[in-house]
Amino acid sequence: MRIRVVSSREEIFTLNPNERIVHMAFRPSNKDVFGLIETCPKIEVIQLPKSYMATVSGSIKMFLQMQRIQLLEGDVWGHRKDINEYYTISSSVIEKIKEMKNEGITGEEIEKKVSRESKLNPAMVGYILAKETTV
Template sequence: MRIRVVSSREEIFTLNPNERIVHLAFRPSNKDIFGLIETCPKVEVIQLPKSYMRTVSRSIEMFLQMQRIQLLEGDVWGHRKDINEYFTISSSVIEKIKVMKAEGKDAEEIEKKVSRESKLNPAMVGYILSKETAV
């Protein structure tokens, strides 16, 4: 699973329209988020760092809910944009989530344990968990 890391507002309009998970590494305005949704109509998750989450307007949060787009808080730890524009969630992390789900562990326990081991935000682990159970 790959997360597209976007460092600037100018980069939004150069994105692949098939992007599903996008991490915005800058403080987005309402216009930036509308531009992202227009450029990438298949987007399912927009991830923002904790400090930027507090600045997102309530109207944008409601708009994203209506579009069924999740707004998650989180970081892409140790990612260098100059090397790769995608942050990759390793298959071992996804496999661990599947195994724990098969063992009958509850979602909260899975989120807590996997996020601690992989440095992924619990909300992102929850998203992966929901996608893997849907498949």
């Protein structure tokens, strides 16, 4: 699973329209969020660092909810944009989530354990859990 890392406003309009998960590494305005949704109509998740989440307007949060787009808090630890524009969640992490789900471990416990081991935000682990186990 890959997360597209966007580090500037200008980059939004150069994105592949098929992007589903985007991490915005800058403080987006309402216009930036609308531009992202327009550029990537298949988007499912927008991830923002914790410090930027507090500045997202209530109207944008409501709009994203109506569009069924999840707004998640989180970081892409150790990612270097100059090397790769995508942050990759390893298949071993996804397999571990599936295994734990099959063992009957609760979603909350899976989120805690996997986020602690992989440095993924619990909300992103929850998204993967919901996405990968419904297929």
